[in-house]
Amino acid sequence: HSALTQPRSVSGSPGQSVTVSCTGTSSDVGANNFVSWYQQYPGNAPKLIIYDVTKRPSGVPDRFSGSKSGNTASLTISGLQSEDEADYYCCSYGGTYTVIFGGGTTLTVL
Amino acid sequence: EGQLVESGGGLVQPGGSLRLSCLASGFSYSTYWMAWVRQAPGKGLEWVTNIKQDGSEKYYVDSVQGRFTISRDNAKNSLHLQMNGLRADDTAVYYCARSRVSGLKVKPNWFDIWGQGTLVTVSS
Numbered sequence: 001h002s003a004l005t006q007p008r009s010v011s012g013s014p015g016q017s018v019t020v021s022c023t024g025t026s027s028d029v030g031a032n033n034f035v036s037w038y039q040q041y042p043g044n045a046p047k048l049i050i051y052d053v054t055k056r057p058s059g060v061p062d063r064f065s066g067s068k069s070g071n072t073a074s075l076t077i078s079g080l081q082s083e084d085e086a087d088y089y090c091c092s093y094g095g096t097y098t099v100i101f102g103g104g105t106t107l108t109v110l
Numbered sequence: 111e112g113q114l115v116e117s118g119g120g121l122v123q124p125g126g127s128l129r130l131s132c133l134a135s136g137f138s139y140s141t142y143w144m145a146w147v148r149q150a151p152g153k154g155l156e157w158v159t160n161i162k163q164d165g166s167e168k169y170y171v172d173s174v175q176g177r178f179t180i181s182r183d184n185a186k187n188s189l190h191l192q193m194n195g196l197r198a199d200d201t202a203v204y205y206c207a208r209s210r211v212s213g214l215k216v217k218p219n220w221f222d223i224w225g226q227g228t229l230v231t232v233s234s
Contacts, residue, residue, distance in 0.1 A: 003154065034212045036220035038155070045205055045224040046147075046155060052212050057222060089155050093212070093219035097169040099145070099157035 004029065004090055004102035011108040017078040020105045022090030023071060028100055030071035034093035037066060037075045039086050040104075046089065050075060077107070085109045112137035112223045114206045119228030126196050126232070132189040132206030132225055140164075140184035143209035143218040146191050148202035149227075156202075159191070160209050160218055174200075196232045203227040 005023040012018040022029065022037075029035060033053045038046035048057055050066040053073060063079045073092070077084055090102040118130040130146070145160035159170045159180040168180050179192040189206055207221035 003156075032213065032217075034217060034219040038221075040155075045226055046221075047224070048220065048222045051210070051220040051222075091155075091157075091220065093217050097160065097167065097218060098171065099160070099219055101147075101155040101157060104154040 002100075004092060004100055006088075006090060006102040006105045008103075009106045009108065011110055012077075012080045013110045014080055014082065016080050017076060018080060018107065020075045020077075020088050020090075020107070022073040022075070022092075022102045024073075024092055024100070025071055028092040028094045029068065029073050031095070032093060033068065035066065035068060035073040036091045037064075038089045038091065040089065041086050080109055082109050112208065114208065114223055114225035116204065116206050116225040116228040119204065119230045121231045121233065122196055123234050124197060124232055127192070127194045128196065128230060130191040130193070130204055130206075130228060130230070134187045134189065134206075134208075137208070137223070139187040143211065144180075144182060144189045145207045145209040145218070145221060146180065146189075147205045147207050147221065147224075148200075148230075149205070150199070150202040153202075158204070161189070193230070196230075198232050201230060201232045203229050 035053045037050035040046040053068045094100040146158040161180045177195040205227045206225040208223040209218040
């Protein structure tokens, strides 16, 4: 399996909404609803923000939402805040108990 | 909530070996799949390996198959990664992570607790 495809960067102004896409294949993203998203600040460990495509762990603001259509999953951040500036990674079950990550997207809050 | 603390990283020459450890606390360790995820400097995340609760099943990314071995000691709440035949492209921060399952067929695919990471540098 190759890494899932994410845009290298996205940007938005405070209060706006941004969407990060994550494109895989019918063997991974498109095969099931096992997609998760992680937020990572420089020098820190990743933090889970979405799992099973749409579910948010306790403590994650509802400004973060996930969706999927076919082989592409998406993370939408609404009401953008300066603290949302970070790297975002998608992740999918890849079959046979393996996992695939996306290449990562850097979000800049203008 | 749970905590994971890695150790064992360092500088090693190409072809050398290193053993990483991860100590878990604050949750029922023996009831979870566990995994190692790495991140090369300035690069993205890469899943490396995972292990079932009782250690009976282990899976690896192709690039480390035959060189790395994951193991666990549930009595000591610990996870290990034995890395042999290290190459320059193994240089990365290695994270220990608790792996969660989805679906009726219990596929481990998301990670809800991460350690702080330990840096492995392979260089002569």
